[in-house]
Amino acid sequence: MKKNMNTKRKTEAAMKIIYMGTPEFAVPPLKAIIENDYEVVAVFTQPDKPKGRSKKLIAPPVKEEALSHDIPVYQPEKLRDRENVDIIKSIAPDMIVVAAYGQILPVDILEIPPMGCINIHASLLPKYRGAAPIERCIIDGESETGVTTMYMAKGLDTGDMIDCDRVAIDSNDTGGTLTEKLSKAGAELIIKTMGELENGLAKRTPQDEAKSSYAAMLSKETGLIDFDGPAEKVERLMRGLDPRPSAYTFIKGKQIKLFRADALSEEENVVSEARKEYKPGTIIESEKKFFTILCGEGALRIRSLQPEGKGRMDAASYQNGNRLAVGELCSKTKDI
Numbered sequence: 001m002k003k004n005m006n007t008k009r010k011t012e013a014a015m016k017i018i019y020m021g022t023p024e025f026a027v028p029p030l031k032a033i034i035e036n037d038y039e040v041v042a043v044f045t046q047p048d049k050p051k052g053r054s055k056k057l058i059a060p061p062v063k064e065e066a067l068s069h070d071i072p073v074y075q076p077e078k079l080r081d082r083e084n085v086d087i088i089k090s091i092a093p094d095m096i097v098v099a100a101y102g103q104i105l106p107v108d109i110l111e112i113p114p115m116g117c118i119n120i121h122a123s124l125l126p127k128y129r130g131a132a133p134i135e136r137c138i139i140d141g142e143s144e145t146g147v148t149t150m151y152m153a154k155g156l157d158t159g160d161m162i163d164c165d166r167v168a169i170d171s172n173d174t175g176g177t178l179t180e181k182l183s184k185a186g187a188e189l190i191i192k193t194m195g196e197l198e199n200g201l202a203k204r205t206p207q208d209e210a211k212s213s214y215a216a217m218l219s220k221e222t223g224l225i226d227f228d229g230p231a232e233k234v235e236r237l238m239r240g241l242d243p244r245p246s247a248y249t250f251i252k253g254k255q256i257k258l259f260r261a262d263a264l265s266e267e268e269n270v271v272s273e274a275r276k277e278y279k280p281g282t283i284i285e286s287e288k289k290f291f292t293i294l295c296g297e298g299a300l301r302i303r304s305l306q307p308e309g310k311g312r313m314d315a316a317s318y319q320n321g322n323r324l325a326v327g328e329l330c331s332k333t334k335d336i
Contacts, residue, residue: 129157138240231298
């Protein structure tokens with residue numbers, strides 16, 4: 001795909017754009033739209049959220065970026081409320097661009113901009129529709145994903161596709177690193193798409209419903225590790241949920257988040273020997289720089305983690321002060 005991120009547009013009348021997005025993923029596309037001389041007349045984002053023990057309100061990344069460019073920001077609790085629909089009608093945008101906004105756009109809003117509501121979705125549609133396409137594709141063991149620009153419709157990520165760009169998933173990619181890759185790809189793709197729309201060159205490709213899949217929203221419970229499964233599957237869960245919401249287990253009644261590990265095969269001597277004595281979820285090695293947990297198939301040699309109430313650290317640092325004993329169990333609850 002031709003990269004035109006730094007190419008200034010030359011038009012007699014700039015299109016009026018409303019941008020809707022919330023997390024860090026949505027910041028690079030917003031920057032790209034601004035840098036390419038589109039007129040972003042308003043930004044809609046989620047309300048500020050309390051964080052930490054102090055409950056201090058934290059602004060979404062998209063809000064901070066918008067304010068740095070003196071763009072008016074709206075943060076409605078419910079976008080579908082009549083007053084918000086009326087605000088958007090009064091702004092009269094030519095196009096609405098959406099990237100990980102976090103609210104469903106009602107039909108009343110979808111019908112406002114003459115050039116449509118265009119979504120930047122972080123998957124190769126129709127695969128991985130829904131709220132968590134980035135994390136789910138890592139968890140499922142996909143070798144590639146991508147970004148798709150699409151016309152928004154009433155259904156969830158069901159609208160006609162315009163453009164897409166493929167992105168390889170590396171064996172060490174996490175939810176965080178893949179989000180960054182896809183965000184950059186989305187920033188490039190939306191400029192290509194907007195140029196095509198502006199010049200009447202955009203294509204509409206209906207999605208093949210037979211090939212669709214759904215990436216359900218993540219919850220804390222998504223990260224609770226079941227060591228009865230294969231080590232490779234658990235390792236993908238850990239990477240997919242890194243940094244949030246995180247994969248976790250309980251050791252000695254304390255929650256411990258697990259981020260990075262080496263998956264050992266069933267043929268490894270330490271695994272085959274442990275299989276004779278221990279059940280999945282048992283610590284079968286405890287060394288200065290790592291510890292190993294037996295799985296239903298293979299084992300996980302833990303390299304990076306976060307103990308309850310502490311910061312993220314490597315396994316060597318954890319073992320230095322909390323040396324685990326071979327035979328200790330990882331549990332699904334605090335009660336062991």
